[in-house]
Amino acid sequence: MDDVLLPPSDETFILFQALIQSQTGIFLPLHKKSLLQNRLAKRLLARGLSSFDDYYQMVSSRLEKRELQQALELITTNETYFFREPAHFEYLKQSLLPGVPTGRPLRIWSAAASTGEEAYSIAMLLASCFYHPWEIFASDVNETVIQQAKKGIYLNQRTSGISAEFLEKYCRKGVAEFEGFLRIIPELRGRVNFESFNLMGSVSSLGKFNIIFLRNVMIYFDKDTQRKLLRKIAKCLEPNGWLFVSHSESLHGVTDDFYLVRPSIYRLKAYQHEH
Ligand SMILES: C[S@@+](CC[C@H](N)C(=O)[O-])C[C@H]1O[C@@H](n2cnc3c(N)ncnc32)[C@H](O)[C@@H]1O
Structure with missing residues (x-):
């Protein structure tokens, strides 16, 4: 079953956590690991990668600014309504x-x-x-x-x-x-x-x-x-x-x-x- 995407390890999650926080201010606590996994899974698929570790290497590379922006956009929560509150x-x-x-x-x-x-x-x-x-x-x-x-x-x-x-x-x-x-x-x-x-x-x-x-x-x-x-x-x-x-x-x-x-x-x- 080599097409099953494994969740990021705690170590990899912490790398993403630091990257996301330094870029956007958004702090993802460890219990949000599945949020990170669910939201980024399609980018791994699109880029033909099979591990979060590889995807982290990709988005933290200077040559992949556009991919990083896409990853960050997937992490943001954009829920809003007209005349909210x-x-x-x-x-x-x-x-x-x-x-x-x-x-x-x-x-x-x-x-x-x-x-x-x-x-x-x-x-x-x-x-x-x-x-x-x-x-x-x-x-x-x-x-x-x-x-x-x-x-x-x-x-x-x-x-x-x-x-x-x-x-x-x-x-x-x-x-x-x-x-x-x-x-x-x-x-x-x-x-x-x-x-x-x-x-x-x-x-x-x-x-x-x-x-x-x-x-x-x-x-x-x-x-x-x-x-x-x-x-x-x-x-x-x-x-x-x-x-x-x-x-x-x-x-x-x-x-x-x-x-x-x-x-x-x-x-x-x-x-x-x-x-
Ligand atoms: C939940 S929405 C809030 C929308 C609206 N203000 C409201 O209250 O309905 C949060 C928004 O904050 C944006 N956001 C998160 N981090 C940001 C940052 N560092 N700079 C600018 N916008 C950011 C997200 O992209 C998202 O669209």
Whole structure:
């Protein structure tokens, strides 16, 4: 039975663990060995390899940058929905936007945007009720999901979070081969700038944002990585800027740079900008 793929040994798993963490921040504990095995198995098959050890040698070679990117993309979890965690969008509409300074364009960053549902949800809300200039930057380490996000095409079953009013205003039903899908209208797609970006890299070229959505990504990082990332996030925020994390994430015990305004909604302490 030489076509049976054996799981990686603990030693090989630890090599992958270090590689994945250094490249993306994602920390896979040992009990996630089967996740690594299941997600990467098809790449071993595609490259004609029969052991994880050989695949590790391949992805860690400098000549196989593209293969490494593919492996890392398979490790990321990209689950997302339109208007996920509706309380955040309520807060944005009812409390945040009415008081936001309007002298300069409002800049928002969806920092782990996956296939774009979060960024388009924000865009729909702004287009419907915020009558000042605004821009949205949306990024993810996974280039494949960013390409999907740019297209703005979604299965109907995945769009139940969008209200009837927003469906009517900002989405178009697919026909012929796109039956069963809908597409975000071009006017709204053009308002969101999607780019691949690794949160482990330098943020200095991004400029300052008024609001950052960093939701459902820190859960994959260990505390030290979270702390380093939040230091960079603080540098990208305007004084008193807002940071949205998910309801299953907290900055408690990780950083003191922000204060809590609502569960999972933080603002940058103003003194951060004095130095
Ligand atoms: C579960 S999705 C969250 C999507 C959306 N923010 C939400 O809350 O619905 C997590 C995303 O984080 C991205 N991600 C993981 N590590 C990253 C990194 N180092 N830099 C940028 N994005 C990363 C993954 O590719 C994935 O698309």
